Amino acid sequence: MSSDTTPDDAEARERLTDMAAEFYDQFADGDVPSMTLPTRSKSNIVFDEDAGVWVYGDRTSTRSANSVSGARKLLKSVYTIDFLAQQLDEDRSSTLRELYYLSESWGEEEAQFNNQSESDKLVEDLEIVSGVKREDFHMRPEESGAKVMGPLRIREQTNRGDREIHCQEDVGQGGYQIPNNPDTIEFLDHDTDFVLCVETGGMRDRLVENGFDDEYNALVVHLGGQPARATRRLTKRLHDELDLPVTVFTDGDPWSYRIFGSVSYGSIKSAHLSEYLATPDAQFIGIRPADIVEYDLPTDPLGDSDVNALESELEDPRFQSDFWTEQIELQLDIGKKAEQQALASRGLDFVTDTYLPERLDEMGVL
Amino acid sequence: MSSDTTPDDAEARERLTDMAAEFYDQFADGDVPSMTLPTRSKSNIVFDEDAGVWVYGDRTSTRSANSVSGARKLLKSVYTIDFLAQQLDEDRSSTLRELYYLSESWGEEEAQFNNQSESDKLVEDLEIVSGVKREDFHMRPEESGAKVMGPLRIREQTNRGDREIHCQEDVGQGGYQIPNNPDTIEFLDHDTDFVLCVETGGMRDRLVENGFDDEYNALVVHLGGQPARATRRLTKRLHDELDLPVTVFTDGDPWSYRIFGSVSYGSIKSAHLSEYLATPDAQFIGIRPADIVEYDLPTDPLGDSDVNALESELEDPRFQSDFWTEQIELQLDIGKKAEQQALASRGLDFVTDTYLPERLDEMGVL
Numbered sequence: 001m002s003s004d005t006t007p008d009d010a011e012a013r014e015r016l017t018d019m020a021a022e023f024y025d026q027f028a029d030g031d032v033p034s035m036t037l038p039t040r041s042k043s044n045i046v047f048d049e050d051a052g053v054w055v056y057g058d059r060t061s062t063r064s065a066n067s068v069s070g071a072r073k074l075l076k077s078v079y080t081i082d083f084l085a086q087q088l089d090e091d092r093s094s095t096l097r098e099l100y101y102l103s104e105s106w107g108e109e110e111a112q113f114n115n116q117s118e119s120d121k122l123v124e125d126l127e128i129v130s131g132v133k134r135e136d137f138h139m140r141p142e143e144s145g146a147k148v149m150g151p152l153r154i155r156e157q158t159n160r161g162d163r164e165i166h167c168q169e170d171v172g173q174g175g176y177q178i179p180n181n182p183d184t185i186e187f188l189d190h191d192t193d194f195v196l197c198v199e200t201g202g203m204r205d206r207l208v209e210n211g212f213d214d215e216y217n218a219l220v221v222h223l224g225g226q227p228a229r230a231t232r233r234l235t236k237r238l239h240d241e242l243d244l245p246v247t248v249f250t251d252g253d254p255w256s257y258r259i260f261g262s263v264s265y266g267s268i269k270s271a272h273l274s275e276y277l278a279t280p281d282a283q284f285i286g287i288r289p290a291d292i293v294e295y296d297l298p299t300d301p302l303g304d305s306d307v308n309a310l311e312s313e314l315e316d317p318r319f320q321s322d323f324w325t326e327q328i329e330l331q332l333d334i335g336k337k338a339e340q341q342a343l344a345s346r347g348l349d350f351v352t353d354t355y356l357p358e359r360l361d362e363m364g365v366l
Numbered sequence: 367m368s369s370d371t372t373p374d375d376a377e378a379r380e381r382l383t384d385m386a387a388e389f390y391d392q393f394a395d396g397d398v399p400s401m402t403l404p405t406r407s408k409s410n411i412v413f414d415e416d417a418g419v420w421v422y423g424d425r426t427s428t429r430s431a432n433s434v435s436g437a438r439k440l441l442k443s444v445y446t447i448d449f450l451a452q453q454l455d456e457d458r459s460s461t462l463r464e465l466y467y468l469s470e471s472w473g474e475e476e477a478q479f480n481n482q483s484e485s486d487k488l489v490e491d492l493e494i495v496s497g498v499k500r501e502d503f504h505m506r507p508e509e510s511g512a513k514v515m516g517p518l519r520i521r522e523q524t525n526r527g528d529r530e531i532h533c534q535e536d537v538g539q540g541g542y543q544i545p546n547n548p549d550t551i552e553f554l555d556h557d558t559d560f561v562l563c564v565e566t567g568g569m570r571d572r573l574v575e576n577g578f579d580d581e582y583n584a585l586v587v588h589l590g591g592q593p594a595r596a597t598r599r600l601t602k603r604l605h606d607e608l609d610l611p612v613t614v615f616t617d618g619d620p621w622s623y624r625i626f627g628s629v630s631y632g633s634i635k636s637a638h639l640s641e642y643l644a645t646p647d648a649q650f651i652g653i654r655p656a657d658i659v660e661y662d663l664p665t666d667p668l669g670d671s672d673v674n675a676l677e678s679e680l681e682d683p684r685f686q687s688d689f690w691t692e693q694i695e696l697q698l699d700i701g702k703k704a705e706q707q708a709l710a711s712r713g714l715d716f717v718t719d720t721y722l723p724e725r726l727d728e729m730g731v732l
Contacts, residue, residue, distance in 0.1 A: 093575060094714055095568045097707045104664050104711035142568050147543055156538040159575055163538050170536060172522040172529050173550070177513055177540030180571065184539070202461045202508050205546065209459060209525055298470050341463045345470035348460055 007136055013088040015130040016137065020081050023074060033074055034064035037128050038272075045271050047317040052264075052280030054271040054318075056128075072110055073122075079103070079111040080122055084137045093138035093181075096120050128272045135181045145178030145230030149208050150219030151191035157184040164188065167219070173208065175222070182234040187242055193217040194365050195238050196356075197282075199225065199250040199259055203340045203351070210352040216366065219244070226259055229270070232277040235263060239279045245365050246279050249356075252287030252297075253337035254309035257319070257328075260284050265318045285359055289331035292338045295355075298345050299336035306337060373502055379454040381496040382503070386447050389440060399440055400430035403494050404638075411637050413683040418630075418646030420637040420684075422494075438476055439488075445469070445477040446488055450503045459504035459547075462486050494638045501547045511544025511596030515574050516585030517557035523550040530554065533585070539574065541588070548600040553608055559583040560731050561604050562722075563648075565591065565616040565625055569706045569717070576718040582732065585610070592625055595636070598643040601629060605645045611731050612645050615722075618653030618663075619703035620675035623685070623694075626650050631684045651725055655697035658704045661721075664711050665702035672703060 007015065019035070026033040038044060038056040046057045065071040083102065087094060094102070100116040113119040127134050135141075153166045156179060167176040179185070196218045198204045204222040207213065213220045219238065223231060239246045248263055250256035261267075264282035266274030292299055302310070310328050313319045319328065331337070343351045360366040373381070385401070392399040404410060404422040412423045431437040449468070453460060460468070466482040479485040493500050501507075519532045522545060533542040545551070562584045564570045570588040573579065579586045587601060605612045614629050616622035627633075630648035632640030658665055668676070676694050679685045685694065697703070709717045726732040 092714065094710075095571065095707070097568050097705075098572070098710040098714060101664055101708050101710040102714065105713060140571060145540070158539045160534070160577065160580070163536070165536070165538060168526070170529070170531070172531060172543060173524045173545040174511070174543030177538060177543050179539040202463050205461065205506060206464070211526065214526070298467055339463075341461070342467050344460075344464040344467040347471060348458065348464060348468065 007132055009088045009091070009136075009138075012130075012132045012136040013085050015132050016081050016085055016088075016126070019126070019129060020078055023078065032064055032066045034062050034066075034070075035074065035077065035125075035129060036060050036062045037125055040124075040128075047265075048274075051275065053266045053274035053278045055274055056271055075108070075111050076103075076113065076118075076122060077126065079106055079108065080119070080126065084126075084139075087138050091138075093140050095140050095142050096123060096134075097142055099123070099139070124272070133273065133276060135183060140180040141229050145180065145182060145228050145234060146222040146224050147175035147177055147204070148219060148221050148234070149175035149204075150213040151217055152219055153188040153190065155186045155188055157186075168213065173205075175208070175220075178230050178234055180230055182230050182237065185234070185237075187238075190219075190242060191217055192219045192238075192242070192244055194245040194247060194360075195219045195221060195235060196285075197221045197223050197227070197231075197235060197246065197248045197263060198340075199223050199248075199256055200340060203249070206341075206344075206348070206351060210349060212352045212356065215352075216357075216360075223248075223250075223259060223263075227263060229273075229277060232263060232279075235282070236277060236279045239281060246282040247285050247360065247363070247365055248282055249285040249340060250287065251337070251339045252289060252292060252331075253302075254306055254313055254328075254331075256287075257284075257313060257324075258309075261316075261318045283363055283365070285356070285363070287338050287340055287342070289327045289334065289336075291355075292336055293330075293334065295343070295346065297338040297342040299338045299342070302331070302335050302337055307332065373498055375454045375457070375502075375504075378496075378498045378502040379451050381498050382447050382451055382454075382492070385492070385495060386444055389444065398430055398432045400428050400432075400436075401440065401443065401491075401495060402426050402428045403491055406490075406494075413631075414640075417641065419632045419640035419644045421640055422637055441474070441477050442469075442479065442484075442488060443492065445472055445474065446485070446492065450492075450505075453504050457504075459506050461506050461508050462489060462500075463508055465489070465505070490638070499639065499642060501549060506546040507595050511546065511548060511594050511600060512588040512590050513541035513543055513570070514585060514587050514600070515541035515570075516579040517583055518585055519554040519556065521552045521554055523552075534579065539571075541574070541586075544596050544600055546596055548596050548603065551600070551603075553603075556585075556608060557583055558585045558604075558608070558610055560611040560613060560726075561585045561587060561601060562651075563587045563589050563593070563597075563601060563612065563614045563629060564706075565589050565614075565622055566706060569615070572707075572710075572714070572717060576715060578718045578722065581718075582723075582726075589614075589616075589625060589629075593629060595639075595643060598629060598645075601648075602643060602645045605647060612648040613651050613726065613729070613731060614648055615651040615706060616653065617703070617705045618655060618658060618697075619668075620672055620679055620694075620697075622653075623650075623679060623690075624675075627682075627684045649729055649731070651722070651729070653704050653706055653708070655693045655700065655702075657721075658700065658702055659696075661709070661712065663704040663708040665704045665708070668697070668701050668703055673698065 023033040039059040044057040044059045100119040103112045266278035389399040405425040410423040410425045466485040469478045614626045632644035
């Protein structure tokens with residue numbers, strides 16, 4: 001699935017119904033209907049060194065109607081394809097959870113889902129086989145995207161008309177709320193030098209209050225912990241389409257490094273979407289273990305689960321650079337972690353007056 | 367603390383420094399400095415039948431410098447008052463977490479906080495004694511407010527100037543993001559008949575996609591689980607200042623009834639703020655246990671913790687009406703719970719075409 005593939009509704013609908021047509025043809029030819037897709041287990045995830053993202057490997061599994069459970073899976077696929085095609089016809093959308101509940105209204109009881117993880121997985125399978133993202137089937141994610149503040153003017157296509165919004169001048173202190181499907185956004189013009197993704201709401205508010213976005217022409221994107229799919233997609237588009245450097249500012253602990261990893265390299269769960277969601281050129285600002293030492297930040301001791309997570313990151317292909325090995329080993333050595341707001345121990349303006357300008361300069365971003 | 371008390375910065379500063387001045391006077395009079403405040407334990411929370419909210423009772427505790435730990439508490443209070451007064455002078459703001467970290471920069475080591483719960487609690491104490499809300503000390507909550515969509519035009523005072531925003535025409539599909547301090551919002555004009563607070567993001571998106579806000583002149587407020595302080599404050603202001611009915615639409619389980627309870631009656635943790643945050647006239651839409659039966663909704667069985675929570679709600683003064691007793695007993699009887707999105711089992715439009723119009727009509731809101 002290539003990141004610039006955003007099929008229109010008719011094309012998405014066609015790719016969906018092609019799958020159903022294939023079952024039909026298999027029947028017509030006297031074959032047992034089946035569907036082949038990549039094996040979706042951890043053992044079939046490979047790190048694509050060139051693209052710098054996780055993708056599925058070469059192993060495939062076949063789902064065939066030659067067993068009752070296989071036939072039931074294909075039946076559910078056909079019902080789901082029918083629902084999605086109708087949704088596209090009517091220009092409607094729905095969430096994964098609604099699809100699960102909606103299946104209760106299907107006349108054929110065997111086609112109804114037993115639980116939501118079953119319907120979620122089926123939609124992912126359809127994404128993989130059709131090469132169309134679920135957003136293009138008009139399946140909205142349950143979680144909304146984050147907030148954006150910075151010198152960027154966008155046009156969003158909403159279901160009640162287009163809206164032109166400048167992400168500093170036309171929004172309140174809370175910023176612009178990314179819609180569930182950020183592919184409805186068109187970038188109009190901007191005065192942005194780089195994207196700054198921020199993990200916590202408290203730090204996001206600090207940067208906005210101190211006017212960091214304005215002074216440094218930064219587009220501040222609030223990640224809010226593990227970032228939603230919509231946030232990662234928008235970040236990637238800002239990088240690819242506007243050619244903006246992407247930087248990530250998180251707490252200094254192993255869980256936050258994973259947040260950086262999911263922005264930059266993609267996640268195992270959505271490996272078929274890495275090219276659509278991941279920004280391999282994203283750069284890590286900090287908090288780095290070296291910052292804890294250099295700035296003598298207030299810390300908490302590493303717990304057992306922190307140590308385990310750091311050790312598993314040492315083995316993780318996404319963290320195999322000299323930079324990460326050094327930082328992770330240093331952190332294991334000092335046995336401490338720090339939050340980004342710990343920078344406030346040097347005053348409320350230290351982060352915007354000193355820490356970020358110095359670090360971004362070192363990184364070649366400023 | 368009355369809900370229409372929004373002191374300006376000078377007044378907030380004065381009430382703070384008055385506290386410090388009192389310590390000074392006590393010293394000057396040869397007395398041991400002390401501070402008296404309501405006892406902040408569950409045993410001293412009473413339900414104010416007239417106002418319909420939780421408030422503190424008559425018991426008080428005195429914090430005196432006649433012990434080392436009492437003296438240390440007063441010292442921390444003085445340092446904190448000094449910081450807050452300076453923050454007001456400079457028209458800055460900060461979060462509770464920043465205050466905790468910032469204390470590490472204070473010259474006097476004895477005044478530094480040992481952990482954030484200590485500094486959080488001290489700020490609450492200062493709110494209670496001074497009668498000024500922490501927002502008026504310019505302490506921002508860590509959590510941001512929710513999203514609003516509906517026929518309302520507001521003016522928000524941001525730190526980069528005023529912004530006029532119509533919460534349908536000037537925002538994307540994601541809506542207007544409530545700022546951390548909603549008292550910076552002025553209501554300009556509106557065409558709103560009622561406020562509809564919605565628990566989940568999926569249902570909020572469904573209502574917006576189906577244009578429910580537009581068709582019924584509803585202001586849709588996304589609660590996002592247990593609502594942030596900013597969301598509850600905004601809801602109360604919409605009710606009090608614009609005289610709008612407030613309705614609450616949640617999942618049908620005991621935890622969601624508590625969400626309704628915190629919107630309408632306030633919470634034990636913030637009993638000193640009930641008059642500022644709670645909307646006792648708020649009405650519960652559902653999902654009601656009776657809806658589970660009437661609409662034959664897809665359900666999950668009640669777990670042990672659900673049953674315990676329901677039983678404790680039967681004893682809770684906030685749920686002592688006939689309506690709630692009947693609903694909770696019915697739920698214990700059927701042993702089931704349902705999510706709001708379970709309404710999708712009757713089609714994606716059932717909630718906006720049938721369920722909400724019928725229920726709101728019954729409730730006298732439409």
